[in-house]
Amino acid sequence: MQAKIIDITRDKNHEKYLYRCLAPMPFRKYKSRNEYLEKAIDKGFHKKLLIFNNEIVGQIEYAPPEASGYPIIGDNIIVLNCIWVLRKAKGHAFGKILLESMVNSETAAAGFATIGLENHWSPWFKKQQMEKLGFASIDSIRVSHKTKRKEQVFGIHLMWMPMKEKVKFPGWDKQKLLQGETFCLAHPLYHPQTFRGNIFEEKDVFFKSAS
16 A cells, blocks of 8 residues: 655646545536636645545645635745545544645745634534644634524634744734635635625634534
């Protein structure tokens, strides 16, 4: 059994995986993703696939803040857009292997930032999963979705993993975060193009975590 990681950022053989993730969704070059990639690739965006026994079972996507899918800002940092390993490939530490590939490719970075979700119904981007990879929450916002499970309040955390001592924490634009994300159709924070306005509403309440 062998595993390998390939960078598909400019790989025509795996181009469809630039536009889709590992979710069982049909491949299509939808407008918002295409616009994102056109701007992001030349600014340092990378996407890598993990192949195990000739099957794609994991992926990682990252970029500097100016090319990130999130409104995260910071000096000399890299933002993790996505990391995902299929459930059937669990137990091989593939998540850590993908993360190490990113870290080893970005040795000049002062640290890495991403998001983590708490009390959200999606199995992806869970805060505790990010913590297992080495990230820690440094800020959070509590929101509800305007069209899905409107009564369920969940947290969006700004997660941070420094690589150097005495580095400045990254920040984020919370108001822009309320708009939702458009760089990935399968993202838990995706903003449908047919919806007008912010897709999330900020909540100044405490919630009991379901995790």
